[in-house]
Amino acid sequence: MIIGLTIILLLVLFLPFTKVVEKNLEVFLFIMGLAAVLVSQVLDWELTKEALVHPINITLAVLIAGLLFRWFQGPIEKGILGLSRAMPYRLFIALFVIVIGLISSVITAIVAAIILAAVVSILRMDRKSEIRLVILACFAIGLGAALTPIGEPLSTIVVGKLNEDFFYLLKLVGSSVIPAVIIFGILAAFMVKSREELSHTQMAAGKESNAEAKSKTKTVTETESYAEIIIRSLKIYLFVMALTFLGAGFEPFIERYLLDLSPLILYWINMLSAVLDNATLAAAEISPAMDAPTIKAILMGLMLSGGMLIPGNIPNIIAAGKLKITSLEYARFAFPVGLIAMVAYFIVILITG
Structure with missing residues (x-):
């Protein structure tokens, strides 16, 4: 087996x-x-x-x-584009990622992902920037949604299994999750560019024709059938x-090989969350007998690695499906970002004990 x-x-x-x-x-x-x-x-x-x-x-x-x-594409487009033009573009991007990440704990990760896909489809971006924004926002949503038991299945299962109150996860991982969401927002501000910026760059370089430039961007007014x-x-x-x-199917595998391991080892093994449901892993690994630092380390490993590949989290699946992002396009950027985040937080665990 x-x-x-x-x-x-x-x-x-x-x-x-x-x-x-x-x-x-x-x-x-x-x-x-x-x-x-x-x-x-x-x-x-x-x-x-x-x-x-x-x-x-x-x-x-x-x-x-x-x-x-x-049905409401016109008003929605005008509202989003108007808001993006009412403030510096990079500030808008940063605030969008931070806000969508944090409010996902209230509106659920599913609704947050749907909003993300809709907003990104409206914003005027080149393909590379679009993919980067989706991925960084998905990391933010995957983290932020875990702050309350209504945000995503992982948080619901953990709170229920530990028989804790509504604000337990906010108190447990909030000090790590909230700064991480802000960091992903700041990264997004610096790692994406608007379509206007792309056009200026192309015109200055003189390397692409108008037809080629248009082929690399989506028509904002394009309506889905x-x-x-x-x-x-x-x-x-x-x-x-x-x-x-x-x-x-993988529960027997988890129960046989993972449950007795050190939390520091489990933190890295939880990179399986990139392809397996993190709620299942949490249900198998988390125990009321564990102390708070151990539970926190396990949860952070699950949440950070959940953004590394498309199957790792529902927001990834929804946004990638809507925007036709392939597995390879997603992984090229998301896997190294997730790995760096995992290493960074592992250092935090070692320092804080």
Whole structure:
């Protein structure tokens, strides 16, 4: 069983970067999830029901938001562009990432990701800046949403399992999460450029024609068809179902090899959160017998690594799906950023004890 799960994990890690799998990522992850639960022999009616029901709310949220943004595209575009022009552009970007990250703990990570995708699709950016903004904002959302039990499944499970109050996670990890969200906002301000800035750069360099420049940017007024909105929602449904199966399938692997390890080792092993549901890992690893520093280290490892690859967190999945960001495009920037963040916080853990 363990050999089979190890093979599945390696396939999930590396095959999404191939062109064939990348174009059919949702189907691939679903097949891998199904394989995982079959290898672990945990597939039963209860799990099947959970896999069928769990994605419904997320899918409906994505579908409804897509329809609303289609119907009210004009006013929404004018509002967002007007706000972005009312202040220095980089300040707007920084504030957007910080605010969306922090309020995700109240509006949920799902709604925050939908807003992120909508705003980024409206802002005038080159492709590279667009991807960077999405990734940095997804890191911020993944962190910020964990501050309350309503923000995301990970925080709900942890608070419930520890039988703590609503503000427990804010008190436990807030001093680390809030500065991290602010840092991601500042990084975004310096690492993205507006379409106007890109145009000026291209004109000064004289290296691209107008046609080439336009081909690298999206038309802001482009309207999604109903078919595109529905197909994207169905893909999200399949994606979440796949993650549910993957999480359940790997529970025996986690219980056998991870639970007795040192928190400092678990911190790094929790990079598995880049491809597995972090709520599942948290449910398996967190115990009321642990002290606060240990729980904090485990949670920070899960939250930081969750932004490193598209399957790692729901916001990544929603934003990447909406903006057609491929696994390779995402990982090229997100993996090194996440790794640097992991190293930085590990140093903080060692210093603070």
